[in-house]
Each structure stands twice: as structure tokens, then as C-alpha cells.
Amino acid sequence: MAPSMDRLGYWGKPTSTLDWCEENYVVSFYIAEFWNTVSNLIMILPPIYGALQTLSNGLELRYICSFLGLAAVGIGSWCFHMTLKYEMQLLDELPMIYSCCVFVYCLYECFKQENTINFIPICLLLVFSISVSLVYLHWKEPIFHQVMYGALVACLVIRSIFIVTWVYPWLRPLCYTSLGIFLLGFVLWNIDNLLCNSLRASRQTLPPVVGAVTQFHAWWHILTGLGSYLHILFSLQIRSTYLKHRPKVKFLCGVWPTLHMESPKTG
Numbered sequence: 178m179a180p181s182m183d184r185l186g187y188w189g190k191p192t193s194t195l196d197w198c199e200e201n202y203v204v205s206f207y208i209a210e211f212w213n214t215v216s217n218l219i220m221i222l223p224p225i226y227g228a229l230q231t232l233s234n235g236l237e238l239r240y241i242c243s244f245l246g247l248a249a250v251g252i253g254s255w256c257f258h259m260t261l262k263y264e265m266q267l268l269d270e271l272p273m274i275y276s277c278c279v280f281v282y283c284l285y286e287c288f289k290q291e292n293t294i295n296f297i298p299i300c301l302l303l304v305f306s307i308s309v310s311l312v313y314l315h316w317k318e319p320i321f322h323q324v325m326y327g328a329l330v331a332c333l334v335i336r337s338i339f340i341v342t343w344v345y346p347w348l349r350p351l352c353y354t355s356l357g358i359f360l361l362g363f364v365l366w367n368i369d370n371l372l373c374n375s376l377r378a379s380r381q382t383l384p385p386v387v388g389a390v391t392q393f394h395a396w397w398h399i400l401t402g403l404g405s406y407l408h409i410l411f412s413l414q415i416r417s418t419y420l421k422h423r424p425k426v427k428f429l430c431g432v433w434p435t436l437h438m439e440s441p442k443t444g
């Protein structure tokens with residue numbers, strides 16, 4: 178995976194334990210991996226909007242944390258791909274674990290009374306987050322992080338499928354759209370890692386704009402950003418349906434899905 182013909186730029190020699198397939202400092206002197214950096218905008222702006230809307234709907238803090246957690250991953254990922262510095266890599270990877278823990282809490286506690294806090298899963302998830310962080314700070318093995326993240330995603334997939342099979346079958350389209358988009362992102366993430374040499378060679382012959390479309394790690398950001406955003410909407414729709422807030426998915430400008438409450442909860 179380690180690039181051989183990379184240029185150096187503003188941030189100096191990469192110190193991260195991972196360096197992705199996109200050639201360094203090709204588009205900009207100030208951004209190591211340009212497309213892998215700007216593609217994080219989808220993981221930053223929509224969740225911030227989602228958090229503000231959740232706040233104005235008077236919904237629970239855990240969903241505001243979910244949206245802000247996703248935005249934090251996007252900001253960390255932006256910093257990581259822009260600099261390729263080890264500290265920035267942690268700013269990307271550790272929030273992935275923490276935000277996923279918030280998603281797990283939301284999805285496993287969605288059929289409880291409103292505004293109740295269950296300390297047992299919170300403690301378990303905290304112990305998990307702290308353990309993963311401590312181990313990863315000492316054992317700088319990216320595969321360890323990937324497996325731990327994968328385990329959390331698996332918990333979400335199992336719980337999501339359980340809910341749409343046994344509780345709210347009418348939420349299947351949103352659930353499977355979110356899962357499908359995320360899975361497609363994961364496929365492209367693997368293609369980017371496994372076929373890096375061929376992708377780089379093909380970019381030599383393609384016009385720059387067409388070449389940019391073959392930056393599959395950037396597509397991973399776009400698709401997992403969208404998939405995670407839809408997952409939060411899905412989780413929020415389950416919760417607000419259970420609490421009888423009558424949620425409805427609406428499309429902003431006819432494209433971007435957002436959730437509206439027909440009977441907003443105030444106070």
C-alpha cells in the first residue's frame with residue numbers, strides 16, 4: 178500500500194501508519210491527499226445540519242451526539258488525509274470507534290422510556306472505547322482498529338435487521354439503503370487497497386477529472402458518510418416512532434433526506 182513515487186509537500190514526510198492509494202501532493206502543495214480530504218465534506222456538513230435539526234425538534238441528546246460524532250470523524254479524517262501525520266490519523270480513527278459506540282447505544286436502547294439513561298451499556302461501551310484506545314496507542318496496528326470498528330458495525334447490522342424483521346418492517350427500505358450504501362463503500366475501500374497499482378497506472382493515462390473518479394478511498398468517505406447519516410436517520414426514526422412523535426422523511430431541495438417531526442416535542 179505504501180506509495181513509492183510520492184512527492185513531498187507542506188506537511189513534510191508522512192508519519193501515519195497508513196498511506197492510501199491516492200498519490201501525495203499531486204493536486205495541492207498544502208493537501209497531501211486532495212480527493213481523500215475534500216470528500217470528507219459529506220461527513221461534516223450534513224451531520225451538523227442534522228444535529229441542529231435534532232436540537233430544534235427537542236429530541237434526545239444521544240442523537241445530537243450521534244450527528245456530532247459523525248461530523249467529528251469527518252473533521253478528523255480531513256486532518257488525517259490532509260497531513261498524513263500519525264496524531265491526525267488517531268483523530269480520524271478513534272472517533273470512528275467512539276461515534277459507533279454512540280450509534281450502538283442509540284439502537285440498543287431505542288425501546289426504552291423517553292429521557293431515561295441506562296448506565297450499564299454506557300459503562301460497557303466506555304470500557305470498550307477506553308480499552309481499544311489504550312491498546313491502539315501502544316500497538317499501532319491498523320488491522321486491530323479495523324477489526325474493532327468492524328465488530329461495532331456488526332452489532333449495528335444485527336440489531337438493525339432484528340428491528341426491521343420483527344418490530345418495524347416498514348422501515349426496511351431505509352435500513353437496507355443505509356446498509357447497502359455502506360457495504361458498497363467497503364467494497365470500494367478494498368478495491369482501492371488491493372488494486373492500487375493498476376488504479377495508479379490507469380490514472381496516468383486518464384484526464385485528471387476522470388482520474389479523480391477512480392479515487393475509491395474518496396468514494397469510501399462519500400458512501401460511508403451517507404450510509405452513516407442514513408443510519409442515524411433510521412435510528413432516529415425508530416426512536417421517534419416509538420415515542421409517538423410521528424416522524425417523516427423529507428427531502429431537502431428534493432435530494433437530501435432529513436427527518437421532520439409532525440408533533441415536535443418541546444421541553
Ligand SMILES: [Zn+2]
Binds near residue numbers: 213254258394398
Ligand atoms: Zn479515509
